[in-house]
Amino acid sequence: MVKKRLLFIVFFAFIILITTFAHADISGKVVGVADGDTITVLENQTQYKIRIFGVDCPEKSQDFGTQAKQFTSDLVFGKTVQVIPEEADRYGRTVGTVMVDGKCLNEEIVKAGFAWVYHQYCKKPICDQWNRYEEAAKNAKIGLWSHPNPTPPWEFRHGAKASSKTENISTTTNAAIAYHGNVKSMIFHAPGCKAFNCKNCTVVFHSRAEAIGTGYKPCGMCKP
Known part of the structure; x- marks a missing residue:
């Protein structure tokens, strides 16, 4: 019985130890700024990718994306910051609150009008205050x-993901279409045409433009 209790105590202490280290603050120098809400902190020769908690800055290719990155860089690059971790995201980054020169970076970005409060993830009581900063900006x-x-x-x-999927589908569809050209008549046919697989239809074109550019004419029946 005593042995079981001892094992339980050791196990419980181990869990507490792991939890403590998993959420230990990070204190180090900012050595990189990827964009307005992502920085790299160097602590004891280890680099940590930090996703700033509760805010979402414009992407670099969006309007004000560059300005948001510059704002964050001006505040923290080369400085020592304290990161209070919240969790790790699916990309392996530490999501946390960043303190620099006695200020909260998360708040400062919102106050300056370079970020939205990320309502999907910002559920802590402090987020109510950040919402007011956003409204003021x-x-x-x-x-x-x-x-x-x-x-x-x-x-x-x-929108970017949807556009990428559409482009991929379009590319795949176009690549799948092949036209057959008749080497004697110099006429090309589309799939489904009666003459598509004719005896002399031995030339393959991957686009209508390619066939016409080579001197072939479209079939009058299937009108490719």
Whole structure:
């Protein structure tokens, strides 16, 4: 019985130890700024990729993406910061609150109008205050709010993914279409045409433009 209790105590202490280390603050020098809400901190020769908690800055290819990155860089690059971790995201980055020179970087970005409060993930009580900072920046029309209708980055990312999928489908579809050219008549046919697999249809074109550019004419029946 005593042995079981001892094992339980050791196990419990081990869990506490792991939890403590998993959420230990990171204190180090900022050696990289990827964008407005992602920085790299160097602590004891180890680099940590930090995703700033609760805010979402414009992507680099969006309006104000460059300005948001510059704002964050001006505040923290080369300085020692303290990161209070919240969790690790799916990319392996540490998500946390960043303190620099006695200020909260998360708040400063929102105040300056270079980020939205990320409502999907920002559920802590402090987020209510950040929402007020966002509203104030919006009313003052500063930063990205100087634009009449800024696009939230999560919508921008969703649109980019949808566009990429459409392009991939289009490319795949076009690549799948092959035209057969008749080497004697110099006429090319589309798939499904009666003459598509004719005896002399031995030339393959991967696009209509390629066939016409080679001197072939479209079939009058299938009209490729």
